[in-house]
Amino acid sequence: MPRTNTRESRQQQAFWRDPALPFVESRRACHSRACYRAHSHPTVSIGAVDAGRSVFSGAGEQPIALHPGMLVFVPASRVHACNPAPDASWSYQMLHLDAAWLQATRAEYATTLADEPIRILDEPGLYRQFCRLNDVLFSTADSAEKETALIEFIGDQDLTHLAGIHLPLPDNVSHERLQPALRRLAKTPGADVPLGELASLAGMSRYQLIRAFRRSTGLTPHAWQLNQRINLAREHMRAGADIATVAQDLGFADQAHLQRVFKAHTGVTPGRYRA
Incomplete structure (x- = not known):
């Protein structure tokens, strides 16, 4: 055996x-x-x-x-x-x-x-x-x-x-200035939007954008977009979408790329999650 x-x-x-x-x-x-x-x-x-x-x-x-x-x-x-x-x-x-x-x-x-x-x-x-x-x-x-x-x-x-752990709220001014950049990323989740374009939409330098993003969302712009893609991938796979199609639609280089990022965010492969 x-x-x-x-x-x-x-x-x-x-x-x-x-x-x-x-x-x-x-x-x-x-x-x-x-x-x-x-x-x-x-x-x-x-x-x-x-x-x-x-x-x-x-x-x-x-x-x-x-x-x-x-x-x-x-x-x-x-x-x-x-x-x-x-x-x-x-x-x-x-x-x-x-x-x-x-x-x-x-x-x-x-x-x-x-x-x-x-x-x-x-x-x-x-x-x-x-x-x-x-x-x-x-x-x-x-x-x-x-x-x-x-x-x-x-x-x-x-x-x-019951007691909870309250985190500091983001700065309202910076949070509002980020909204055009956040809408751009949410509207086109499969597109690799240049950092400079996001900074221009927010009226900030690239450094200011990264800092403001981290304060407001807890993530950098790139990490925020990857996180958004994985949440959408889970949603699409729950609806029965093919993994290769999900990878292509959400801007991953290939199915293997989706698998690496998906496992880093969820702890399991897309195939195991979909099954």
């Missing part, structure tokens, strides 16, 4: 999606050593550490060490990364919720916050509730039962009384 690569067999990734519930996606990873670039996504994410040691960055200047049983709530569009500690692996769960759907759901019974903070919680009861929710999502239960479990979990979690 052929031997199985022990490291490969131990590392497991599983995604759950349901066309009937397009506003939610869940993920489980076991014994993962994959590392992520700093990134953001348009969804609200809730992560739980199941085992191992990991480090969260994006909540202030210093990374925060996480241990099993901790949860991290990250608002939409907030730059962050969570990676295993050096020379270690970890197991985790990650829930992604459509931001508009979540806001509308909360608005049915509570006041929503305009600028919610990142929250890192060590609450055993909350962790157990989150695990139960994910068990339902990954089960053979029907869509109605899964939606019920999700809404109940969200409704049970009144986080407004």
Whole structure:
């Protein structure tokens, strides 16, 4: 009998999606050593550490060490990364919720916050509730039962009384001046827009543009565009698009280029994510 690569067999990734519930996606990873670039996504994410040691960055200047049983709530569009500690692996769960759907759901019974903070919680009861929710999502239960479990979990979690990590707000003047450049990148995600053109649109020097971009978004202009492309790639692949077509449409040199950047942002290859 052929031997199985022990490291490969131990590392497991599983995604759950349901066309009937397009506003939610869940993920489980076991014994993962994959590392992520700093990134953001348009969804609200809730992560739980199941085992191992990991480090969260994006909540202030210093990374925060996480241990099993901790949860991290990250608002939409907030730059962050969570990676295993050096020379270690970890197991985790990650829930992604459509931001508009979540806001509308909360608005049915509570006041929503305009600028919610990142929250890192060590609450055993909350962790157990989150695990139960994910068990339902990954089960053979029907869509109605899964939606019920999700809404109940969200409704049970009144986080407004819990401390969060508020990050400094971007300078309003610089943020407004960046809008033409941001619109240019959003309108043509597959185009490589020269830095000089973006600087001209913002009325800044290239150096000023890079600094303003980092203060406002947490990323450089190039990193912001790559992040946008990966978010769009995920959206297109969830809709069934071919990986080679996605690479071409979003301005990647080829499918291999998409694969490298996609894995750096998500921890898995496009083929594994699409499957």
